[in-house]
Amino acid sequence: MSTTLWIDDKTVAMTGERRHRHKGKPIAPGFSQPALAGTITFGPTALAAAIARTATLRTADPELLSHYRDSALSETRILVADGNEFALTEHLTSLVDSERSTFAGRVGAGITDLYMNALGYVWRDNAACLASSLKPHADFLYYGGPSSAHGVVLAEARGSFEAKASDSKMAYEAQRKYLRQVRPYIGAMSPHGQVIHGYAVAFGSRPTTTGAFLRISQTQRPKVKASGNTCTPDDGSDNGVPAGVALASHRSNFILLDALPIADWIDWLNGLRDLPDDRDPIAFIRFEYAGRRFLACADALLPYHHPRFWFDDLFGLPFWRQRHLRLHSSDVSPLPCFVMEEDAATAFLNTLTRMIAAGSREASGLLELPRTEVAGFSLDGADRRSRIAREDYDYALFGDGLALIAGKPPQRSAGVRIWHPKEGLH
Structure with missing residues (x-):
């Protein structure tokens, strides 16, 4: 087996989006969700960091959680193939099904965290604070940037590296996850404010092929007439977190x-x-x-x-x-x-x-x-110039x-x- 490690940045295209209508009165009418991007670009360092960030976002003992960070970079570099397009190495096929599913779930969470951060959301918490562990709920809550002074947004992550992974299956998974684990909480109160918007991100790739599928479901917001004081501008400060x-x-x-x-x-x-x-x-x-x-x-x-x-x-x-x-x-x-x-x-x-x-x-x-x-990842190639300027840094x-x-x-x-x-x- 080849032991070439992943080095090059990858660009993954969003293969589709679906918006889901929310019943009832408009929630946080001053909030304007950021436009989704056609592509996301990232390298092994960014994905490994996002995987470690999401794995440690729990209330478990700090000593236990600190062990989750150690394998993130080595795992991604050896199980994701090098090159500009997303692909998995042959090492993944050597893993038992449970280990393959675990790695897919970690990558799905990492891709979701990268996408949410690239959209401008900053602060995060585990969405378990919304409901009991027995009730299905999404993975993460985000605050900051577009949602500042309005509330929090909910995000559900799904990753799949099955042999039958396809764009249509990822579209179905994003929709299923949104309807089951996101939509029921839109408008609910969390410890950090009202849930004003939601996303379900489904990421998949087939082990023996090149390419990936990225599908996103999100809340459909009603059109609001333009007004001089409905939106809080995103000035980048996020004062008042x-x-x-x-x-x-x-x-x-x-x-x-x-x-x-x-x-x-x-x-x-x-x-x-x-x-x-x-x-x-x-x-x-x-x-x-x-x-x-x-x-x-x-x-x-x-x-x-x-x-x-x-x-x-x-x-x-x-x-x-x-x-x-x-x-x-x-x-x-x-x-x-x-x-x-x-x-x-x-x-x-x-x-x-x-x-x-x-x-x-x-x-x-x-x-x-x-x-x-943010640095090291971007939407629609926005970070390309800065990446070239810092080519000596990783x-x-x-x-x-x-x-x-x-x-x-x-x-x-x-x-x-x-x-x-x-x-x-x-």
């Missing part, structure tokens, strides 16, 4: 960064655990990459970057010199690292400190948090500030910043 959805997003983000004590403090604010025993400060390495400044958790970096981590044990063994040369070869990919854009991390961590100081066990209200421009950046860096990191840091639960980030 509901605390609950912001905390859910960043709980997932800092688990991916391996800053697990931050997730514990968020759980305490949400009333899900006792006051954390670990009240030590957390160190973040500050560095520049692709013209931006990021923070990486020192706890995640030190075991892999300390110069004597492996040197003492290997020095003098017969294969030591070859191993040393291989680890420093330009052909060897560095360890992928989740990081946070510095401004986004600063705003959230200082806000978190203020919430901790207030002693509230109920996260509520609005938080003023910035939004970053990373994906999301609107809430989370990024996955898979390219070579800089050799020098720009300093260290420390977050303390009572003193903030300094």
